[in-house]
Amino acid sequence: MNLTFREAMLTFKRAPLLSVLSVTTIAFSLFVLGLFGLVVVNLQDALHGVEERVEVVAYLLPGAPIEATAQALKDIEAFPEVQSATYVSEDDALARARAELVELRDVMQELERNPLPASIEVKLKPGFRDTDHVSAVAERLRGFGFVDDVRFGRDWVEKLDRLRGLAAAVGIVVGAAFAVVAIIIIGTTIRMAVLQRSREIAIMRLVGATDGFIRRPFLLQGAIKGLLGGGVAIGLSFAAYLLINRYLLQSAFFTQEQAAAIVAFGAVIGLVGSAMSVGRHLKRV
């Protein structure tokens, strides 16, 4: 192991330019992956925020009996999907409309009669904020006699679902594509290293080194390059994150675990790339 490590390190010493080049290319491909990862992380956060606002609103018929409404509130809160149910009276609705719809404030002031119905706003628990559950809850709310209409923005919820699916799919595809690119790049640098050291490899073979022994330093070298590339990519992503935060918009960075996973992923693709390359090229030396 000691010898393997020494031989792997020798390559960095002997071909510093090639090593820097390969670490840099790996770093950049992982950086692109990292940037996309940041987009996904932030999109997830944003989706989460939007999801929180997914609610079902049941508009009540005018003059709905207050006792029945109170009882209904309790029943609704007992639904397994429901996080909270809030009663909004006609007056509350008007006050809120005045506060939120600034443009229409003048119109609102001049109203002689409150046109807004009372409503029950139902928030769902996390995990139930998708189309199926939302529809099911809406359906049950319609069952109450004093409910006039139920709105939950079906399109909105469905779009959210699709967006989430799309983000995951694009993430997987782009991630896989860049992993392949990084593997090819590492394979190429290992190929160069093998060719560069072909004389040494031939001598190792002559004195009776096994193929496994010859291969090991290259694998270690690939893993180290991947690791370094991953580290640099995280650094670059962090710099990008700082810039975005400062000049564009407030965003989130990877958690420590996510960052560690990217670096580890770098090491894995370094290992895979060198393993795929070294066996093939050792045969030709």
Next chain:
Amino acid sequence: MIKFTNVFKAFPKGGLALKDVSFHVAKGEFAFLTGHSGAGKSTVMKLIYAEERPTSGDVRVSGYNVNEMRPREVPLLRRKLGIVFQDFRLLEDRTAEENVAFALEVTGARSSTIPARVMRVLTQVGLAAKAQAYPRELSGGEQQRVAIARALVNEPTVLLADEPTGNLDERATRGVFQLLRDINASGTAVVMATHDLDLVRQAPYRVIELQEGALVYDSSVDEARDQATGGGP
């Protein structure tokens, strides 16, 4: 020790590198392999260290059957052989000592035993004082001595030398040849490919001559025949 039986070897692009070659080199023997360039000397060497496989016929070396060897047995065979080339094949960025130690390290020798074993063979080839020198700081003869030390350090039963004096001046040639003779005298079989006929005439060793891939002369066979017929040359 080394036994070729009716060995044929075809070139990849057609034609025969070796035609029906049979010979046997016994333990502790010194044999010259002679012939013009392209006569097949290097092919014989490559078959011995299992770099190539015979197209037909049988090659046996130190208990291994080269025809049927599995790839992972090849390193094990090579650890029983010492191999020396015309172009030395030293690693330029390592000292003489490191070049020799390298041969032990790659075979997984215990690291505590390496320095002493390396110094012993460097002393044997007369280069103990230049252990820290890099190949470029050494003369051709000295570089070949380092290569021989590297070949010896695993205590091989056979030393293969493919034109070991081909790049050396006359004085260095004599020195390296004497070293090979000393090594043989201590019990290691030596197979030396060379086209230096002066060298061949100097020593009373067996001569195997190849011509266009065929074995045309083997002094031990002639000696045996001479002994059998009771006659002399």
